[in-house]
Amino acid sequence: MNKLLTLGLMISIIMGCAEEKKQKKVEAETADNELVVQKDNTNTDVAFPIYDFDGFEPMLHKDDGKTYVVNFWATWCKPCIEEMPHFERIHSEQKNNNVEVILVSLDMPNMWKTRLEPFVENKNIQAEVVILDDPKQNDWIPKVSEEWGGGIPATLIYNKDKRTFYERGFTYEELNNELYKFIN
Numbered sequence: 001m002n003k004l005l006t007l008g009l010m011i012s013i014i015m016g017c018a019e020e021k022k023q024k025k026v027e028a029e030t031a032d033n034e035l036v037v038q039k040d041n042t043n044t045d046v047a048f049p050i051y052d053f054d055g056f057e058p059m060l061h062k063d064d065g066k067t068y069v070v071n072f073w074a075t076w077c078k079p080c081i082e083e084m085p086h087f088e089r090i091h092s093e094q095k096n097n098n099v100e101v102i103l104v105s106l107d108m109p110n111m112w113k114t115r116l117e118p119f120v121e122n123k124n125i126q127a128e129v130v131i132l133d134d135p136k137q138n139d140w141i142p143k144v145s146e147e148w149g150g151g152i153p154a155t156l157i158y159n160k161d162k163r164t165f166y167e168r169g170f171t172y173e174e175l176n177n178e179l180y181k182f183i184n
Contacts, residue, residue, distance in 0.1 A: 046112045047120070048105070050131045053140035059102060059130070060144060060156065066098045067159040067182045069175075072132075072144075072152050074106045075115040079169040080153040084123065086172040090179060091127035097183060101127040106152060109133060157182055 062068060071087050073080035084103075091101040103125065107116045112131060120129055134140055141150050145165035148154055155166045155175075159182055166178070 046131065047117050048112075048129045048131050050133050053132065053134040053136070053143070056104070056130065056132050056134075057140075057143065060158070063160045065160070066100050067157065067179070069099065069101045069179065070104060070156040070158075071101070072104045072106055072154040072156075074152060075111060075119050076107070077152050081119075083153055083169045083171075083175075084125070086170055086175050088123070088125055088127055089172060090175060094179065094183070099179065099183065103127050103129045105129060105131045107131070159183075 059068075060070065069087065069090060071080075071083075073084065075081065087101050087103060090099065094101075105112075105116055116129075116131070119125075137150060141148050144154075144156060145167075147165050148167055151167055153169045155170065157164050157166070157178060162182055164178070164181075170178070
């Protein structure tokens, strides 16, 4: 009888520990879910809006009479950094011509404060900067363009009449020439 009681007590202790671990796992998942909910534009620690693809996608389909130049880049991408002044120059020169430049950072979350913010500040970037933070690249890359293999730099230029995707870097002249196909 003592052995049975001891065995029952041990099973109760083991089951109690397992339930406690299960409860901690649920609390961790709840915390993660709260972070995911906060990811959509409400993270006040970062200077730029943060989007998952569902939140970002409307920026790829605006129909308001403007021409949009949407550049996908990252601070760790040398060709992206080399072409960045061209996008900033286009922003400066064309903002009064209904052209809007959107710089979509694909930097990883641990780089937002340490690399992205200082880069934008040091280069005095005035174009709109947003962060796309969605790990399901295989789902959203083809929604940007069926032609996109996922490499950066990559740029989408569009307006209500025309849409062209470029998976390459630009010189200022090349970017300006492509843009003029949309605004003239």
